[in-house]
Amino acid sequence: MTSQATQPQYRLEQTRKVSAFPGPKSTELAARRAKVIASGVSSSAPVYVADADGGIIEDVDGNRSIDLGSGIAVTSVGAPAPAVVAAVQDQVQHFTHTCFTISPYEGYVAVAEQLAVLTPGDHEKRTALFNSGAVAVENAVKVARVATGRTAVVAFDHAYHGRTNLTMGLTAKANPYKSSPAGSFGPFAPEIYRVPMSFPFREEAPIKGEDAARRAITMIEKQIGAENVAAILIEPIQGEGGFIVPAEGFLPALAAWAREKGVVFIADEVQAGFCRTGDWFASDHEGVVPDIITMAKGIAGGLPLSAVTGRAELMDTVHAGGLGGTHGGNPVACAAALAAIQTMKDLDLNSRAREIEAQVRERRSKVAEEVGIIGEERGRGAMLAPEFVKSGPAETTKEPNAEATKAVAANCLENGVVILTCGTYGNVVRLLPPLVIGDELLADALDVLEAATRAAA
Known part of the structure; x- marks a missing residue:
């Protein structure tokens, strides 16, 4: 459970909501972007941000996604933090x-x-x-x-x-x-x-x-x-x-x-x-x-x-x-x-990072045992990652499984959870939630990730 010290006040509703994805406004922005932004600058998500708070990113069409990336570990205190x-x-x-x-x-x-x-x-x-x-x-x-x-x-x-x-x-x-x-x-x-x-x-x-x-x-x-x-x-x-x-x-x-x-x-x-x-x-x-x-x-x-x-x-x-x-x-x-x-x-965010780790590991250890395509769950605090590998007829191998990784990330994104991939072999999903994310929102994100993992398996 989230400790009393880590109970920030949120401005946006901390719930996931996805309808049209991408919606018409994001689609219009993508067309504008194509005319002026260098193709070497890529984006993982096809939607454009209008607001963000706590563990939520809201796009220009009103979709609310759970943020498990924190802008690559940048917005640990929230985006934005009141102070x-x-x-x-x-x-x-x-x-x-x-x-x-x-x-x-x-x-x-x-x-x-x-x-x-x-x-x-x-x-x-x-x-x-x-x-x-x-x-x-x-x-x-x-x-x-x-x-x-x-x-x-x-x-x-x-x-x-x-x-x-x-x-x-x-x-x-x-x-x-x-x-x-x-x-x-x-x-x-x-x-x-x-x-x-x-x-x-x-x-x-x-x-x-x-x-x-x-x-x-x-x-x-x-x-x-x-x-x-x-x-x-x-x-x-x-x-x-x-x-x-x-x-x-x-x-x-x-x-x-x-x-x-x-x-x-x-x-x-x-x-x-x-x-x-x-x-x-x-x-x-x-x-x-x-x-x-x-x-x-x-x-x-x-x-x-x-x-x-x-x-x-x-x-x-x-x-x-x-x-x-x-x-x-x-x-x-x-x-x-x-x-x-x-x-x-x-907010004692060091303690909060350790709380996040405990919650994620408890959930992910059960999934890893069942799906057969996770070679290792590793990391520390709120810097955690499953490495996806290929499974053979009898056992899990260590052969990198970049295809499953991409499928998991895409599935999560379509269902309102922003996650990032990484790894020399492109087969690792990295979890970097804001340290101010609430327990219920984190649990919802892990539900989506679990479903995406099972679908990829």
């Missing part, structure tokens, strides 16, 4: 922009103060604010290279870090992020090396987290040389790659090796951060303290903001003017972030 609305309204009445690198303001400083407290570790920290997760990752790498005087960056199988040139190179999945039948976005930035991730479900044989870390470390030492590595960059729980949770011990072992070798350990918490996994950050689960942590998505209640927070002695190696950007740490986005963070505290 975020109030903070933004107050800020825009004063000023919307000055550029912090020209005329600074308190909001930027206040966000940095919050991040110094919330991010793992009690060491002295410094923060720089940006606009997106990809830009945060780029700047974290810049800091690591300057601080170490080295150039090599180690990333992992199944990783996703963004769509800029450097972050495309860091990302493991080619289509649609790095190339497609239409051609490649490369060449990509050099000095990027990839090593195996700990992926318990898809290991050829069971392997402990420490041993999986040793496998990766051996590759680094033999093929790159520790003395050449500026940074290890890793998502503590991988997002686009398939919500992959590494085996216990994997992250601590990597972090310990990095510390011993003078390598900067960067945790990309763009998707997993800010209460999404039941902790402020996914790194907290095993007590991992990154040297640098990158953040975005859930930080500001839907406004574009990202951050790089790291050890003071690392961050301060960059010369004055070496970090920044015109819109980095925009004052309106900073106001939204402060309000979003306070909402997370007031």
Whole structure:
């Protein structure tokens, strides 16, 4: 049951309602879109949003869908959260922009103060604010290279870090992020090396987290040389790659090796951060303290903001003017972030994420046993995912089943539940509900997902 601390006030009725889908107004907007929007910009849903609140998205034709995507883990506090609305309204009445690198303001400083407290570790920290997760990752790498005087960056199988040139190179999945039948976005930035991730479900044989870390470390030492590595960059729980949770011990072992070798350990918490996994950050689960942590998505209640927070002695190696950007740490986005963070505290959204996990796992474990096309239900907190596989005459296999995944997503969407797919093999459904979603609405969404899963099976 939802705890008393997590009883937000909703503006829209928190019920699902689907009639014409897509309706006439969405159909008209789609025709307008086709004339002016680049075809490379795609959308999962064929309907256009008019309003959103709590766990509901309402389209221009009045259909109400349950949101299990949160704009890809962005609107964790709701869309919109009342405190975020109030903070933004107050800020825009004063000023919307000055550029912090020209005329600074308190909001930027206040966000940095919050991040110094919330991010793992009690060491002295410094923060720089940006606009997106990809830009945060780029700047974290810049800091690591300057601080170490080295150039090599180690990333992992199944990783996703963004769509800029450097972050495309860091990302493991080619289509649609790095190339497609239409051609490649490369060449990509050099000095990027990839090593195996700990992926318990898809290991050829069971392997402990420490041993999986040793496998990766051996590759680094033999093929790159520790003395050449500026940074290890890793998502503590991988997002686009398939919500992959590494085996216990994997992250601590990597972090310990990095510390011993003078390598900067960067945790990309763009998707997993800010209460999404039941902790402020996914790194907290095993007590991992990154040297640098990158953040975005859930930080500001839907406004574009990202951050790089790291050890003071690392961050301060960059010369004055070496970090920044015109819109980095925009004052309106900073106001939204402060309000979003306070909402997370007031509603105890870490606890709420754990409650959501308990409810989803109880329901999904029964379904997985019965349908025979779910290889694994994994994740943590309100960052959960079933991986769909093919079933043989006698048993479930591990062969990816992207067809079933697409069918489940389409079925859910037609019945008023917005879910997202992901995974290197395109066979994972990711569940990222707003952390303020109510129990009844979540149960309704899980009913629809269960029916779609059974239909696909």
